[in-house]
Amino acid sequence: MACLLYSSHQLGESLVPVVVGAAIAAAADGGPARTAPWLAVLAADFALLSLSFRFGARASQRAKQYAAHEVRMLVVDRAVRPGGGVEPPPGALLTLAGSDAARIGAFAGICASGLAAAVALVVATALLMWFSPVLGAVVLVCVTVLLLAISKASDRLRAGYRGEQQGSADAATLAEDIVRGLRVLRGIGAERAAADAYTAASRSALNAAARTARMESSLAGLRTLATGTYLMVIAGVGGWLALGGRLSLGHLVSALGLAQFLTGSLQTLFGLGPARARAIASAERVLELVRAPVGVIEPQVPGLEAPDGRDASNVSDVSDVFDASDADLQFRAAVGRSGTALDFTVQPGRITGLVVDDTRAAADVPALLAREYDPVRGEVRLGGRALRDYDLDTLRSTVLVALHDAALFPGTVRDNLGAHGSADAARTATADQVISTLSEGWDTVLSEGTRSVSGGQRQRLALARALAARPAVLVLHDPTTAVDSATEAVIADNLRRYRENQTTLIVTTSPTLLSRCDRVVFCDSRGAVDSTHDELVASLDAYRAVVVR
Secondary structure, eight states: OHHHHHHHHHHHHHHHHHHHHHHHHHHHHHHHHHHHHHHHHHHHHHHHHHHHHHHHHHHHHHHHHHHHHHHHHHHHHHOOOOOOOOOOOOOHHHHHHIHHHHHHHHHHHHHHHHHHHHHHHHHHHHHHHHHHHHHHHHHHHHHHHHHHHHHHHHHHHHHHHHHHHHHHHHHHHOOOOOOTTTTHHHHTTTTTHHHHHHHHHHHHHHHHHHHHHHHHHHHHHHHHHHHHHHHHHHHHHHHHEEEEHSSSSHHHHHHHHHHHHHHHHHHHHHHHHHHHHHHHHHHHHHHHHHTTTTTTOOSSEEEEEEESSGGGGGGGOOOOOOTTOOOOOOEEEETTTTTEEEEEEEEEEEEEEEEEHHHHHHHHHHHHHTTTSSSSSSEEEEEEEGGGSSOOHHHHHHHEEETTTOOOOSSEEEHHHSSSSSHHHHTTTTTHHHHHHHHHSSGGGGGGGGGTHHHHHHHHHHHHHHHHHHOSEEEEESTTTTTHHHHHHHHHHHHHHTTSEEEEEEEEHHHHHHHTTTEEEEEEEEEEEEEEETOOOGGGGGGGGGGOO
16 A cells, blocks of 8 residues: 555656646646646646555555554564573564564565656656657666666675674673673773673774764765766766757756656665665574574474372463373483583472582573573473473473573563462561561552562562462572572571472572472582482582582
């Protein structure tokens, strides 16, 4: 619709100099009586082109917004796909869903005006051919040469635009990391180092943007010079033809008017080149994300269902879950970049603490249990079956993994914690104390990025949310790193009571949490060794003295 309306507008614009030329010729030959019909035609033409532009602009904006929205939905759908495999960090994803989607949408929006400009160019050239074949041929040659030159120059911009977007994504990612860890940075006095790192990333992005801006300005200057030269050539050829008697006065006025009108169409077509280069560069980045292989592959046949739970009080209306009394979790896989081999078993119905000397390997354990990716070597089994045998929905409704930096979502506290058992879970995580300090309690709306609560408060609310879900198997990764020691002790005691006789794995190095576990597994590159909580020494220095089998 936008193409049709814009084309009607351009046709109307191209007819203006023709009608004006005809009116002048009529006035010269027969006076006002012969001019009046042409003035009526001119008024109707202006009404047509005015209305066409008005509604065409609306349709173009609609196309721009819908195209950008579709791209954003592609990015979001790929980012939240259960199979995972998304490499870009949140800051880079935000750039893809933001400026990259906007650039693709912008190109979709101006395609209609570009097509209309091409239609106007064809019509105007045909009219000039009718007035004078020589003049029409000159216009055709000039326009073809100019469009080819601008197209070649625009192609060189694509790499620059891609670098500009990548620089923006890197800066956004670093900014997000700094904001998330601001309290930690202040605690260790690393604010200046973080600021210097962001300054360098921002400067790199600025330099990339400046390079593309210089190229765009050079291209804009080339366009202006080209259109000026084009007008000069048309005026010179038209004047030469008129002086030689091969072009009438009315046709000369029409020809010059058409040539002047075509400069706008040429500028539109010239602008398509850089817009296309921007859109292609952004589309390539989006396609890299969309086409990225998933991290894990679900079974080709319907996934195995977990056995029915036997303790209804621990099920929370979910029937297809593992019974905590008989589902063990066997972890025999290599994790981390170093390929650290871990071999341990989480016994059913018990709280197990896991200490791994390699922090990267420790962080990979929850990711493997959530099946964000599969181990390169080894296997993780739950209830005697490999995790990859279960469809992801069944697995993730059975095994809940809660990370230390788990995000809260915009909305009320009640929305974040859920409806089932949230009050008991909040008391267990001491999140009830946090909620009591908020202005509207459970109905307090958390701001974007949860800046309305501190890091420790966010951890307690996130832990309460995980507990409120009452999963059959709960995996916690450093759930109390941002809370004070007194509060951590209370949470540890409450957690032991709340998860009694339920399968729970806590990946941590906190002596307070480990001392409340039924069993502690120490893992290093040489193997694993168990200890009961009664035997656990408060200080983790004792771990160094343990004889590993």
